[in-house]
Amino acid sequence: MLDALAAWLTFDLIGLSRGTHLGEAVWFFLYDVPKVLLLLVAVVFLMGVAHSYISPERTRAWLANKPLGLGNVMAAGLGIVTPFCSCSAVPLFIGFLSAGVPLGVTFSFLISAPMVNEVALALLFGLFGWKVAALYLVLGLSVAIVAGLVIGRLGMEHHLEDWVRNIQMGAAPDLGDEKPGWRARLGRGVSHVREIVGRVWPWLIAGIGIGAGIHGYVPQDLMAGIMGKERWWAVPAAVLLGVPMYSNAAGILPVIQALLGKGAALGTALAFMMSVIALSLPEMVILRKVLKPALIAVFAGVVAAGIMLVGFVFNAVL
Amino acid sequence: MKNVKVLGSGCANCETTAKLIADIADAKGIRIELEKVTDMAAILGYGVMTTPGVVIDGKVVHAGGVPDSAKVAGWLAPAAGGGGCCGGCC
Numbered sequence: 001m002l003d004a005l006a007a008w009l010t011f012d013l014i015g016l017s018r019g020t021h022l023g024e025a026v027w028f029f030l031y032d033v034p035k036v037l038l039l040l041v042a043v044v045f046l047m048g049v050a051h052s053y054i055s056p057e058r059t060r061a062w063l064a065n066k067p068l069g070l071g072n073v074m075a076a077g078l079g080i081v082t083p084f085c086s087c088s089a090v091p092l093f094i095g096f097l098s099a100g101v102p103l104g105v106t107f108s109f110l111i112s113a114p115m116v117n118e119v120a121l122a123l124l125f126g127l128f129g130w131k132v133a134a135l136y137l138v139l140g141l142s143v144a145i146v147a148g149l150v151i152g153r154l155g156m157e158h159h160l161e162d163w164v165r166n167i168q169m170g171a172a173p174d175l176g177d178e179k180p181g182w183r184a185r186l187g188r189g190v191s192h193v194r195e196i197v198g199r200v201w202p203w204l205i206a207g208i209g210i211g212a213g214i215h216g217y218v219p220q221d222l223m224a225g226i227m228g229k230e231r232w233w234a235v236p237a238a239v240l241l242g243v244p245m246y247s248n249a250a251g252i253l254p255v256i257q258a259l260l261g262k263g264a265a266l267g268t269a270l271a272f273m274m275s276v277i278a279l280s281l282p283e284m285v286i287l288r289k290v291l292k293p294a295l296i297a298v299f300a301g302v303v304a305a306g307i308m309l310v311g312f313v314f315n316a317v318l
Numbered sequence: 319m320k321n322v323k324v325l326g327s328g329c330a331n332c333e334t335t336a337k338l339i340a341d342i343a344d345a346k347g348i349r350i351e352l353e354k355v356t357d358m359a360a361i362l363g364y365g366v367m368t369t370p371g372v373v374i375d376g377k378v379v380h381a382g383g384v385p386d387s388a389k390v391a392g393w394l395a396p397a398a399g400g401g402g403c404c405g406g407c408c
Contacts (some may be wrong), residue, residue: 056368056382083382087329088368090358095367162358170365171380
């Protein structure tokens with residue numbers, strides 16, 4: 001239906017003709033913006049409602065003293081639905097450890113929470129379809145689980161900064177959280193939409209705008225040479241390129257979608273996106289306050305390896 | 319005078335929270351002593367894992383995210399007579 005509406009707006013109302021560069025670009029833009037925005041609002045709203053059931057304190061209590069393995073699986077899963085902001089990464093990290101959550105399990109949570117987030121999932125769903133979104137979900141969780149397991153197995157507890165191990169964590173405050181009613185839960189959904197969609201929509205529209213330009217103007221198969229499947233080094237290069245970038249999925253995904261149409265490989269594109277979100281330089285700087293360099297290096301290395309594996313698997317399968 | 323501490327590492331949400339509290343106190347003509355706590359060990363000492371957190375007169379009343387204005391106004395309001403707020407009535 002949105003398809004027909006966009007076509008009517010572009011070709012009948014504005015009067016552009018099909019097959020021209022401008023016509024294709026405008027049609028693409030008018031079709032994608034409402035579709036993706038609607039999906040984003042719906043998914044973010046549901047996630048806001050979910051947040052009213054799960055707090056970081058509750059997640060911590062669930063994960064305390066869980067063994068490696070089960071703990072990692074639970075941590076990665078809870079990472080999706082627990083409210084998380086990367087500016088709280090350090091206190092959360094210490095809070096988890098001091099309550100008896102194993103180091104490897106804590107890492108599974110810290111990797112999964114930013115990487116497998118609702119904005120990325122909603123956009124993948126809107127732009128690429130549910131299969132790609134589901135694959136991203138499963139593979140993102142796998143990277144978080146396996147990376148956490150590896151870090152846990154390596155027994156690197158002594159690579160935490162000294163002040164972290166000596167810290168005196170206060171008892172969790174009693175905030176008097178009585179059970180919210182459904183009205184309060186729906187309110188959480190609305191305010192989550194305001195916060196998240198309010199922040200990402202300019203990026204999203206800019207991203208779709210650039211994507212529309214690529215869709216209309218860039219010649220077919222231009223990207224095949226640079227980001228195509230035959231280039232084995234494309235995946236590691238995409239991961240490296242993603243590290244210094246600290247952007248949100250909203251601006252990047254629409255551009256990636258347009259590049260795919262021009263011959264870029266999906267695995268390479270997804271590896272790039274995971275790297276941008278999960279391996280960001282600013283986050284490393286924040287984590288450096290609590291982790292000694294060796295543990296940072298292991299963290300970055302393990303996650304990068306996992307993401308590359310995802311890229312190669314995607315390229316091979318699809 | 320109430321002592322209000324905003325716990326946070328200096329992220330945007332923490333600044334927003336501090337400003338929100340200051341603005342509401344101003345608007346209501348309530349004098350408060352507003353402090354920003356950025357030291358991680360001190361923040362964790364309050365048992366707060368998610369910033370920004372808000373501490374009023376030594377008691378943690380909020381953690382994680384910018385609080386809404388109604389909540390802030392509630393914290394700043396003078397305590398109701400006789401401490402009648404414990405029965406879940408309000």
